Amino acid sequence: MTLLHVDTVSRFFGGLKAVDQVSFEMESGTIMGLLGPNGSGKTTLLNLISGFLAPSSGKIIFNGRNLAGARVDKIARAGIARTFQLVRILPSLTLLENVMLPAVFGHRAHWGKEAERVAHAALQKTGLGDRANASAGDLNYIDQKRLELARALAAEPELLLLDEWLAGLNPTELQEGIRLIESLSGSGITIIMVEHIMEAVRALCPRCAVMNAGRLIADGETSTVLSDKAVIAAYLGDAEYA
Numbered sequence: 001m002t003l004l005h006v007d008t009v010s011r012f013f014g015g016l017k018a019v020d021q022v023s024f025e026m027e028s029g030t031i032m033g034l035l036g037p038n039g040s041g042k043t044t045l046l047n048l049i050s051g052f053l054a055p056s057s058g059k060i061i062f063n064g065r066n067l068a069g070a071r072v073d074k075i076a077r078a079g080i081a082r083t084f085q086l087v088r089i090l091p092s093l094t095l096l097e098n099v100m101l102p103a104v105f106g107h108r109a110h111w112g113k114e115a116e117r118v119a120h121a122a123l124q125k126t127g128l129g130d131r132a133n134a135s136a137g138d139l140n141y142i143d144q145k146r147l148e149l150a151r152a153l154a155a156e157p158e159l160l161l162l163d164e165w166l167a168g169l170n171p172t173e174l175q176e177g178i179r180l181i182e183s184l185s186g187s188g189i190t191i192i193m194v195e196h197i198m199e200a201v202r203a204l205c206p207r208c209a210v211m212n213a214g215r216l217i218a219d220g221e222t223s224t225v226l227s228d229k230a231v232i233a234a235y236l237g238d239a240e241y242a
């Protein structure tokens with residue numbers, strides 16, 4: 001079943017085409033890497049899908065409904081959650097309080113004990129289960145990233161958008177992170193992951209799409225896409241192919 005259809009979506013900032021007529025579809029339960037050089041429009045595209053920005057034109061059809069331009073809270077309720085490149089945890093709250101908020105305001109709008117159960121489950125999945133009452137402000141970098149992911153998972157999304165969630169991890173943490181995303185994907189969540197770490201893309205994503213200067217320049221089987229001339233040129237900055 002098609003879960004997401006991004007249909008000729010564009011977003012301009014003044015004269016800059018940050019996202020330019022991008023189209024793709026995703027089947028439910030699949031995982032896709034979203035690649036591209038710095039400034040190519042990847043985060044803007046995630047912002048458009050998650051409602052942090054409205055598209056200048058085009059449709060974003062999720063579960064059959066066009067969500068283009070809808071408010072962030074409506075999109076979260078519809079079943080889309082995301083992580084941010086710079087983590088957005090609430091340092092003055094406990095880990096549990098951090099994940100309770102999306103459990104309440106996310107896809108299934110839980111209350112009371114049920115919200116607490118979902119929040120605990122999200123902490124458990126990300127390896128923070130035994131620290132629910134610790135202060136988020138005391139976490140080290142990897143644990144902040146885990147909490148950022150737990151917040152997205154507590155919203156119980158059907159579509160999870162990861163914006164360089166693996167960036168900055170050491171080699172051991174990276175392997176743990178890859179296993180964690182693998183298990184999420186195995187549990188049926190549909191995932192788009194913006195990622196620069198090719199090892200992770202190859203390990204996790206049978207499909208990847210590549211952006212350059214706002215346009216989608218490739219979309220297909222990962223090893224084919226990564227050996228595509230235009231993709232290599234985009235990464236190397238060769239205007240002839242890019």
Ligand SMILES: Nc1ncnc2c1ncn2[C@@H]1O[C@H](COP(=O)(O)OP(=O)(O)OP(=O)(O)O)[C@@H](O)[C@H]1O
Binds near residue numbers: 018038040043
């Ligand atoms: N709010 C904004 N206002 C103006 N320009 C913006 C805004 N957000 C992004 N841009 C511009 O849009 C283009 C695409 O940026 P975007 O952050 O989406 O790229 P990216 O592929 O995610 O890059 P990176 O890999 O460095 O995160 C860039 O030229 C950027 O400067």
